[in-house]
Amino acid sequence: MIIKTVDLETVCGITSTIPENTKPEFAFTGKSNVGKSSLINALMNRKSYARISSQPGKTQTINFYNINDALYYVDLPGYGYAKVALEVKAKWGKMIENYLHNSPMLKCVFLLIDIRHEPSVNDKTMYDWIVFQGYQPVIVATKLDKIKRSQIQKHIKIVRTGLGIGSDVTVIPFSAETKQGRDEIWELISDSANS
Numbered sequence: 001m002i003i004k005t006v007d008l009e010t011v012c013g014i015t016s017t018i019p020e021n022t023k024p025e026f027a028f029t030g031k032s033n034v035g036k037s038s039l040i041n042a043l044m045n046r047k048s049y050a051r052i053s054s055q056p057g058k059t060q061t062i063n064f065y066n067i068n069d070a071l072y073y074v075d076l077p078g079y080g081y082a083k084v085a086l087e088v089k090a091k092w093g094k095m096i097e098n099y100l101h102n103s104p105m106l107k108c109v110f111l112l113i114d115i116r117h118e119p120s121v122n123d124k125t126m127y128d129w130i131v132f133q134g135y136q137p138v139i140v141a142t143k144l145d146k147i148k149r150s151q152i153q154k155h156i157k158i159v160r161t162g163l164g165i166g167s168d169v170t171v172i173p174f175s176a177e178t179k180q181g182r183d184e185i186w187e188l189i190s191d192s193a194n195s
């Protein structure tokens, strides 16, 4: 995909109204520090347009990035950050739920999982919850460069087993360092945006 323009068009807080966009939307979610900003930057061909967090768990907004005036990347708040109060976590949950419920242009939800680790209870809950909301998430297994090539299949299997998913669910290994996997994600986005 050729990225011509990128614009952070809307930032939604807990009390904001979700924008009624008329172009396809692609949402990204995952545990904080999983590499979500790095993935979004890579998919925008930018180094640091989406903020790379030095303070995990700080993003409490849903950010809508207009890409080429053709589609949106939707950056959902990261979850699972231990230091965040329960009540704040519940508010984020409501915010994400509200978005998933009220977004007819949402084509695909990407759930990011660190390829090195077994999915956490939070990851599994998030996966099940996205499915419950009526979407089939695509899994992006991040930080691919951190494991040996010979270990990739083993780790993907651990991710699949941990989430309880079968071969019908797409898992794309990705590295923000080498950009491996980026073309596959772009292709999926382009196909889905144009269908």
Ligand code: GDP
Residues within 6 Å of the ligand: 030, 031, 032, 033, 034, 035, 036, 037, 038, 039, 051, 052, 053, 054, 056, 057, 078, 142, 143, 144, 145, 146, 174, 175, 176, 177
């Ligand atoms: P977020 O909190 O999910 O948005 O995660 P970030 O994109 O801010 O990344 C968290 C940390 O992981 C940062 O130090 C990144 O540089 C690092 N990181 C993210 N993706 C990769 C990757 O693919 N490979 C490596 N080696 N590090 C990564």
